[in-house]
Amino acid sequence: MTERQRKLLHLLTRAYIETGKPVPSSWLAGKLGVSPATVRYDLADLEAAGLVEKPHASAGRVPTRRGFRQYALAQLPPQPLPHETLERLMRVIAHSGSHWPQLTAQMVARLSGYPVVVRLTTPPRAEVLEVHLSDLGGGRVLAVAVLAGGLLLEGVVELDRPPEAGFLEQAERWLHGPFPLAELSARPAPSPQLEELARALVRAFGTPRSERYVEGLGSMLGEPEARDPEFVRRTLDLLETLPQTPVTPAGGLDVRVGETEGISLVQAGFRRAGRTGEITMIGPLRMRYRQALSVAHSFSHALEGEPHHAG
The missing domain is CATH 3.30.390 (Enolase-like; domain 1)
Structure with a gap:
């Protein structure tokens, strides 16, 4: 893939994330300042590589699962939230007592606009x-x-x-x-x-189990993809099976694109008060990856009491 084709893929993906509509080559040509013919040639190469596709009876292109993944990985490492926002988050978390997991889930859901699951493992020697x-x-x-x-x-x-x-x-x-x-x-x-x-x-x-806090599920129902009952069913099934999967290691950041059909996850691991935990955001393939990764990354550092700055 050439640098121009990479820019084209990222521009197309951002536009599709924002609009949910196939992106025409004429619009892409205008944004990149190249001829429509050049864009068409590059789109043909991206299509042959399995990164974009042309929906039936449409004049535009949309990213494939592979194209979304390439775009999402390009957002790493993410930009942290503004310094003032991070400081406020750390103060709120520090004064929330034992309610910090619920409060974290609520704040992440509000800032990201996606359903959030905060998981905490029980210490092996509670x-x-x-x-x-x-x-x-x-x-x-x-x-x-x-x-x-x-x-x-x-x-x-x-x-x-x-x-x-x-x-x-x-x-x-x-x-x-x-x-x-x-x-x-x-x-x-x-x-x-x-x-x-x-x-x-x-x-x-009994035996202490891992804890799970879920917030913002209604925001998923507001996505256009939720008009498909199968998408809703797969999302709910994912929420049920997530507790059976290992948590992301503390300090880790992961983006999982389309491992469950039509659904993406952004996950960040952390350690707080002697316990390992994980923040998971759930969205469609058309997820706002840049924003979601920024929120997950920043909150994981805030939970560990560490300010984090760009660079």
Whole structure:
């Protein structure tokens, strides 16, 4: 591919992303300042390379999946968001407490205009900081464990008999951490009642799983592609299967074009509060890759508390 053909492909792709309509060669010629014949020859080469195609009964061209991918990869490394915006993001995240994953998903969806999934993995050695116990009556106790990094585990414990006065306060003092969650049932208990409670807590909490926060799904329904029920179905299926895939490594940035038919993903990995996470934006092939990559890249740095500048 010549440099002129590369510029032609990128110009055509940007125009198609903005309009959703096939791009005529006359318009491309005017933008590039070359003759229509030159553009037609270059388009023929790009078509032969599988980068553009001519829709049926149309005078213009559109990018193929391969053409979109070539364009998307050309946006790497992305330009970060403005410095002032990054500083505001870092301040908001720093003061959001344990709600930072939900807030991150909301802000990314708002800035990108695409559905967003924020995934967090559970640390392999989760640490319990404290456990809060509330008597529900009839031997039932609501237990909420606070783990390092802000993760909460909640469950209802069934005891053989209602707890005696002062027992829950004693249990909370005994359960004050930090200590590994995996060792909860093995902790030396000063009484049979506390030993029974520990076993019940292990059953109630189960095995911590990865967390997932989804925001902005309605924005996908506003895309022209959503008029196709199959596109909507594939998007929803992708949301269901995404938790089964490995997260992008911290500091990593990936763009996946058309691996699921008609759908693209922009993903950025990060590490925060001892946990590995991932931001995923979901869009059609006609995704605004430059903007999406910029937002994903900038947020991953903001979550790690690192300002990032161009260059």
